[in-house]
Amino acid sequence: MSSFFKLEKPAAVREAAEKKRGLHWALELLVFVAVFLVGEIAEMFLLVPGNLILLFTNADYIDASMAGDIARLMEISNQVTTSETYTILSLFATLGMILIAFLFCRILQKRPLRTLGFRREGIFKEYIIGIAAGFLVFSAAVLICVVTGALELGGMSPAFSAGTFLLFTVGFMIQGMSEEVLCRGYFMVSVARRYPLVAAIMANSLFFAALHLLNPGISVLALLNLVLFGVFASVYFLRRGNIWGVAAFHSVWNLVQGNFYGIRVSGMEMQCSVLQSDMVAGKEIWNGGAFGLEGGLAVTIVYVVGIAVLLCMKGKEPVQESQAA
Numbered sequence: 001m002s003s004f005f006k007l008e009k010p011a012a013v014r015e016a017a018e019k020k021r022g023l024h025w026a027l028e029l030l031v032f033v034a035v036f037l038v039g040e041i042a043e044m045f046l047l048v049p050g051n052l053i054l055l056f057t058n059a060d061y062i063d064a065s066m067a068g069d070i071a072r073l074m075e076i077s078n079q080v081t082t083s084e085t086y087t088i089l090s091l092f093a094t095l096g097m098i099l100i101a102f103l104f105c106r107i108l109q110k111r112p113l114r115t116l117g118f119r120r121e122g123i124f125k126e127y128i129i130g131i132a133a134g135f136l137v138f139s140a141a142v143l144i145c146v147v148t149g150a151l152e153l154g155g156m157s158p159a160f161s162a163g164t165f166l167l168f169t170v171g172f173m174i175q176g177m178s179e180e181v182l183c184r185g186y187f188m189v190s191v192a193r194r195y196p197l198v199a200a201i202m203a204n205s206l207f208f209a210a211l212h213l214l215n216p217g218i219s220v221l222a223l224l225n226l227v228l229f230g231v232f233a234s235v236y237f238l239r240r241g242n243i244w245g246v247a248a249f250h251s252v253w254n255l256v257q258g259n260f261y262g263i264r265v266s267g268m269e270m271q272c273s274v275l276q277s278d279m280v281a282g283k284e285i286w287n288g289g290a291f292g293l294e295g296g297l298a299v300t301i302v303y304v305v306g307i308a309v310l311l312c313m314k315g316k317e318p319v320q321e322s323q324a325a
Contacts, residue, residue: 007197007198007235007238008197009192009197010238010241011241012114012115012116012117012185012189012241013115013189013192013193013197015111015112015114015115016109016111016115016189016190016192016193017192017193017194019109019110019111019112019115020109020110020111020193021193021194022190022191022192022193022194022195023190023194024194025191025194025195025199025203028190028191028194028203029203029207031190032186032187032190032207035100035101035104035182035186036097036182036211038100039096039097039100039101039182040096040097041096042096042097042099042100043090043093043094043095043096043097044093044096045096046092046093046095046096047089047090047093050086050089050093051080051081051086051089054080054083054085054086054089055076055077055080058076058080060072060076061073061076061077061080064076084164084270084271084272087171087268087270088164088167088168088171090171091168091171091172091174091175092170092171092174094174094175094177094178094179095174095178097178097179097181097182098174098177098178098181101116101178101181101182101185101186102116102181104186105185105186109190111189115185115189116181116185116186116189116243117180117184117185117189117237117241117242117243117244117246118185118242118243118244119241119242119243119244121242122242122244123242123244126240126242126244126245126248127244127245127247127248128248129245129248130244130245130246130247130248130249130252131248131249131251131252133245133249134248134249134250134251134252134253134256135252135256137249137253137302137306138252138253138256138257138261138293138302139256140302141293141298141299141301141302142261142263142293142298144286144298144301144302145283145286145287145293145296145298148283148286148298149280149283150279150280150283150284150286150287150296150298151263151277151278151279151280151283151286151287151293152277152278152280153261153275153276153277154275154276154277154278155275155276156274156275156276157262157272157273157274157275157276159271159272159273160272160273160274161272164272165259165272165274168255168258168259168270168272169255169259172251172252172254172255172259173247173248173251175251175254176247176248176249176250176251176252176253176254177243177247177250177251179208179211179250180233180237180243180246180247180250181243181247183204183205183207183208183230183233184204184233184234184237184243184246185237185243187203187204187207188200188201188203188204188234188237191203191204197238200234201230201231201234201235202231204230204234205227205228205229205230205231205234206227206230208226208227208229208230208233209223209226209227209230212226212266215266215267215268215291216267216268216290216291217264217267217288217289217290217291217292217295218267218291218295219288219289219291219295221285221288221295221296221297221300222266222288222291222294222295224300225294225295225296225299225300225303226266226294228300228303228304228307229294229303231303231307232303232306232307232310233246233249233250235307235310235311236249236310239310239313239314254266257292257293257294258270258273259272259273259274260273260274260275261273261274261275261277262274262275262276262277263277263279263292263293264288264290264291264292265292265294266291266292266294267290267291267292267295284296285297286298
């Protein structure tokens with residue numbers, strides 16, 4: 001059985017270290033924060049055109065502008081930024097984070113993109129496995145909540161729209177990839193160039209959890225689960241030797257809980273869902289309450305089991321690729 005403390009550094013880490021030696025941990029953290037902030041700015045720039053279109057095609061907003069009604073303008077702006085359309089645009093805008101991480105790793109760290117996990121071998125297979133795993137693991141958490149009486153599943157949601165669901169699917173594919181590129185492909189590999197894998201896994205997992213500190217309904221158990229997801233995703237990345245599977249898992253995990261089961265996604269409610277779900281009051285320890293299942297013990301259990309399973313698996317060393325990617 002493989003041990004957590006005996007995980008070997010994969011090809012992505014070894015090749016990244018050959019291109020450029022890792023920084024002292026304090027500098028590595030500061031650089032990560034800088035890359036994240038620049039990525040956030042890039043996302044905001046991508047959101048601006050869509051936001052302006054949403055505002056200036058809103059008749060009420062135009063009327064309030066003409067009347068100089070500041071309070072009404074603020075109210076309408078808040079309605080726009082909490083709409084489904086804006087949420088979808090926000091998911092697509094995470095392309096900005098992917099681009100910034102790519103540019104930083106390629107230009108400043110001199111790393112081929114394959115050191116972020118973008119291996120050409122088995123792309124389709126790895127992505128399909130990730131999709132299936134994401135759906136099954138989250139469904140296991142749902143089953144735990146149903147069995148413990150913490151969640152009640154209803155029928156089809158009247159708010160479901162196939163077109164909107166498709167847009168959310170593509171959006172979450174981008175958003176899931178963006179967080180995996182930032183936290184695993186870039187940050188974990190960067191830290192692992194100089195430090196043990198355990199340190200790299202814990203560093204990126206803690207920062208991944210910290211990115212969700214301002215989400216609605218955040219709790220101590222939710223933060224613990226976010227750290228556990230970071231560990232799970234890190235070991236998944238290391239075991240499979242590429243980013244495709246874990247990005248698919250992450251994307252489907254978010255899509256399924258919000259747009260299939262109708263459960264809050266890290267505190268954020270999605271209107272377009274296939275099914276209706278009701279959280280049972282008084283069972284928040286299991287269902288996570290206002291944060292969604294990620295804030296409850298059901299998800300803690302599936303993450304712990306998932307990590308154990310991954311650690312028992314044999315690592316998959318990717319085929320050596322001769323051309324830079």
